[in-house]
Amino acid sequence: MGSVGCAIDASIFPRNGFGKTEAARLMRVGDYFPSRESLHGDIGNDILYQLCESHPLPAACICNDGVSAEELREQEGILAGKMWVIGRSYAASPERYAYVKSGKSKKPPEGSAEGYESFFSDVAAILFEGEPCFRGCGAKEEGGEFWERAKAHASEAKGWFREALDVVHELTSKTYGLRGGSNDVDILKKVADAVTTFGSAIQEARAARDWAIIACNNESENKSDGEEESGEIRVEDQYFPLSFSSKFLHFHLPRLVFIYDSISGDILAPNHRYCYFDGSGQCVSGEVGQFKIDCNHAMGRKVGDDPSRKYFLHASKELALATAISGYFQDQKGNEDVRGAIEKGRIDVDSGIPCYINITRMIDALVTNSKKEKDKNKISHTPVDAFSGRVAWEAEADDILPIKEAESQ
Structure with a gap:
């Protein structure tokens, strides 16, 4: 073709x-x-820019085995905090999502309102470590079908996250020439790659956390096999977090990442x-x-x-x-x-x-x-x-x- x-x-x-x-x-x-x-x-946005400038995204090697637990916890805390403040400031928080496309997948109930306070920490841990996480759930030791599904999504989330970090690191030294040259298009393609790869990592991390919730709830309530309510958690049924991903990376690469949301997306359909x-x-x-x-x-x-x-x-x-x-x-x-x-x-x-x-x-x-x-x-x-x-x-x-x-x- x-x-x-x-x-x-x-x-x-x-x-x-x-x-x-x-x-x-x-x-x-x-x-x-x-x-x-x-x-x-515009001090509100200036604070967000300064936050991400002072605490940039780490190199992908932070996800490798052998990194100290202290360094990992520090980076997870920083990422969780930035996702929280940028997502909620821009009404695009990744904690607000639903499985609605197929009509089969259903977001599992967390059991208490405290779940939303743990969401960002859980997702950050999944992205860095590639292991399921839900409020320190102990189902990991027990294993089980639901936990295995959570592990598969967590591994995918870590892979996407590492890839996004690699692209962001490559883009850090780039800037648009704004003269109509082909180099700008090449940079923009990498920006689109970073935005959507990071969004894919968020999707997989949310699915991993949801399966962990199901695993923990079924274990804690001692339900029999006939009583298990697994629901149906499929990543492809989620709405893609394009708005959040573009806004989050914009504050890390402000000269490169254009913001996408429902308003500008409709105008520039x-x-x-x-x-x-x-x-x-x-x-x-x-x-x-x-x-x-x-x-x-x-x-x-x-x-x-x-x-x-x-x-x-x-x-x-x-x-x-x-x-x-x-x-x-x-x-x-x-x-x-x-x-x-x-x-x-x-x-x-x-x-x-x-x-x-x-x-x-x-x-x-x-x-x-x-x-x-x-x-x-x-x-x-x-x-x-x-x-x-x-x-x-x-x-x-x-x-x-x-x-x-x-x-x-």
Whole structure:
């Protein structure tokens, strides 16, 4: 099967005076770039960035046998804390999940509300150690069918986690050039790999914990074989934690990982060939910053079954927007401090928490705070001098929807 050239073109306008538009304000750039007197308008996110900068993800070797118990417990505690605070801050906590796709799998009851307090510690232990964990359950010594199923999922979780750590470690020294080069697409593919591999690790860890719950409950209640209520725990029945995974890794790799959630995912839906947006209000000048995305193909035939593909297509549109926005930075005179801060990703202060500035969060703010115009007749023509950006790659022909078929969906 042959390959097809795919491209996403993004345009942002008006070029003249874009920095004074509502779109620019949403991105904290141009005249709205934070001043020294107001650096901490986004202190909540700044704290999360600093947390992950101070406590980065470890190298994959931490999962190897021979690592001291003390070091392992420390890393497990750090991971559990970061999952807790990032997940709950962004309403994407991995503890909120369900088995609903097949109608057969059922999340087992934990027996008490304390279970949610132990969730993050249990999952962190499973990811690092590859062994089932549920509140220090003693079913491990007894063995049994349910515990063996838990062990199988725990081993898978550790494998996915190690792979995710390897990719994150490889990406740590990378950055987008934002010039439309193929290197940016190569980096984005690895980012999509990291996001979905980490999400797979979370899925397997949750399944391992659920089977451990079933094993512990059946043992503690001394049920006979005829009374066992095993339910049906299948990883493929879970909703994939794409939102949590992208948000969690964004705070570890803020210059690389674009955020995905239901809002931005709907606005930048994979099957949409065209996307048109306005800013959410006018400035004194009366100008509303606009942007438009044009895909030369709608690349969504198999998206529903592939979280990696869904994330890549979403992030590639945001990367095209980021590439267009980089033209704005280059076009500005006397804005070297702004460009330098974007490249570095933060503004250091004499004391306190740095102000973190990154292009990925700017684009996320632009997308999620904009409105989608459904009537194409109301969309203004793209000016020839608009800031523009392109992301291009090769894809298998079977993955491409014909334009007419895509637009009819």
